[in-house]
Amino acid sequence: MPVKEFKLPDVGEGVAEGELVTWLVAPGDRVEEDQPVAEVETDKALVEVPSRYDGTVEELFVEEGDIVPVGDVIISFRVGEDGEDVEAGGDDSAETGADATEPEPETDIGAETDAESDAETEPDTPPGRTFAPPSARRLARELGVDIAVVDGSGPGGRIGEADVRAHAEGGGDHAGADAGDSGSDKAPAPTPTDVGSSDRKSAVHKRGDDGSAESSADAPSAAGAPESAGRETTLATPATRKVARELGVDIDDVPTDETRDGEAFVTGEIVRAYAEALESGASPAADAVDTSAPEPKSADASLSAPGSADETIPYRGVRRTIGKQMERSKYTAPHVSHHDTAEVDGLVAAREELKRRAEEQGVKLTYMPFVMKAIVAGLKEYPSLNSELREDDEEIVLKGDYNLGIAVATDAGLMVPVVENVDEKGLFELAEEVRDLASRARERKLTPAEMKGGTFSITNFGAIGGEYATPIINYPETAILGLGAIEERPVVRDGEVVAAPTLPLSLSIDHRVIDGAVAAEFANTVMEHLEHPLLLLTQ
Known part of the structure; x- marks a missing residue:
């Protein structure tokens, strides 16, 4: 049967490489067209990579955790029967030269007696997706355990080696009594192996490898x-x-x-x-x-x-992208931060009055939509904060759209989905869209397009505590507004100190484009609309 190589496809616009987080298949597994074979994390999202073939997994060329450039071979498949090619995908994936049309030499795929032995000791796995790394699948084959019937304790039912051992020790139906007698037929542990004239290294042995190569x-x-x-x-x-x-x-x-x-x-x-x-x-x-x-x-x-050992965390994927973006912004745009505080009695009352109406429509109304509308009011009056400096062209572009990025903290790092055309949407519509985007950001289900095209950003550090900060601009934008927590704080009214709900604001600007006085005037406009929410009806 011919062998087809499968290269890491372009899993997102502008993505040059990705981290192979998890293999969803192992050598010997039968796969179908469009069945996910791996999870890959790029600097934008976590995506599943589907197979382009109907066939059997022959070899995995990279380890979990490896950074793989787009276009590199990550896996190979045996397709067809008796040499008949049943390729399900296009012809983007390269063949393996002579191996694609001729049978593998015995030294690569094992002698006939070993193949027969494997067929006797390796349990049949029913069709369907089983989430387990190659190491767990190998252990299952060695112990005579059917991986498909093992209960996984990991996220999403993922099966680990401990689950396989627990199943075998618990006397599972597929844990054969003669599993310990197959020691001489066990596949050797994964080791770097030449796979032909291309000098690629294999992360896992081929199916049926008899270990003849030391x-x-x-x-x-x-x-x-x-x-x-x-x-x-x-x-x-x-x-x-x-x-x-x-x-x-x-x-x-x-x-x-x-x-x-x-x-x-x-x-x-x-x-x-x-x-x-x-x-x-x-x-x-x-x-x-x-x-x-x-x-x-x-x-x-x-x-x-x-407690004495240092822990090393890979600097890659979303975290590395955030770092590079922040470095570029901080060392490109001269940042200036302006701080002020809005007294928001009227905003708290307005939200409380509209909450019941929102709940009747299945919407959870937060303060964010009010802030977004107030920002749009400020941007319309001071358009330099809704701009981009194009240094090569020596021009400042004042954006005609009002697309606000909302920073969302996730397990993988900070993501900034964009709500487009905020000026054209109502409070309830904005509330529902922000909730949806934030939820999918935390689940790593955003598309790259949903994180592009922003003209101004908001970061709500008050949601986890804090009053003021110095936010870093989401370059190439020229301004970002940070929100503190809405809490009762002491304010002076009519000569007396009283408690009132206040909202701390932290505005960072690119001082090449925006003057400090303009930033202060913009902040005053935003505060005016927050302190008097009826003004939002004019937007």
Whole structure:
């Protein structure tokens, strides 16, 4: 059967690369056209990548956590029967040269006896999507467990290795009594392997791989070379796994005394030490790999002392995009912040009066729609705050649309969906649209188009506490308004200090385009409309 390679497609406008977060399939899985095979995070969204073929997963070329450029091969499929091509997609994906038209050599796909053995020990999995990483699927095959009947404890029912073991130890229907007898037929642990003349590295062995090609960790035969651990499961961060791949080391062979959640755990330092030991034929003692390096803080010491180890979080995806955008804005536009406070007795009363009417229409009315309409009133009077400076053309563009970006805090970072044509929408319509956009932003379901085209932004830090801030402009816009919490604070009225609901405002401007006096006048206009909500009816 021919092998088809599948490249990472353009999963979003202007996206050049993505992080492969989760594999949804494993070698040997049967897939259908349009069935999702992986989840990829870009700098804009988390998306599922669908298959273009009906066939069987042959090989995975990248690990979970890897950054993959658009156009790189991430997976291959066996399609058709008896050499007949049943490609379901277009011809965008390249074939694998001679492998696409000729059967794989026995050294790649295993001898016939091994294939027969695999057929006997690998349980049949009923059709349907099962969310489990390759490591969990491999463990299920080794234990004789049908992955499709395992109850997953992860998000969305995702199955982990612990779930597979629990099912096997609990005497599941598909945990065969002879699972322990198949040790000689087990597939070897994933290790970097050449996959033809293209010099790509495989993240996972091909289906039916008989392990005839030695991993680099087993290759050294010099006396005194460290013995491989030969584990079935090893915990490590994506960065550590990347180090292992670069050094040609099978991470399951690296000796370690450390554990996490009952499983062996290795770090990048331990992997490097093991690789150096392999090259030099050092003492086979596992302790030498883990602790011999005379570092101020050994990997063992930092891992064994609770709370003493630093945690490394990848700087990529949405977080990296936010960082680059903020850096560009801060170092391009000279920021000036203006602070003021609106006394909003009238706004609180107006919202309270309209809440019941909104609820009857199934709308939750917040203060945000009132603020948005007040901002539009200010932008119409002072259009320089609804602008863009095009430096190359040496011109300032005063935008004719009023598209307000609403900053939303999500688990992946700050996202700014855009509400278009705010001047043409009513309070209830704005409330419902903001709720919908914010909800989908937190679920990572926004499209790239819904985060483009803003002319002015709002950030509501008061929702989690705080009064004033110095917001960073959402470049290339020229202004952003920060909202504090509406609370009762002391104000002076008729010579007396009384408690009244107030709304702190923090306005940041691009001082190349907007003067401080104009910023203050804009803030005064916004406050006037918030303090006297009937003025919003004129918008």
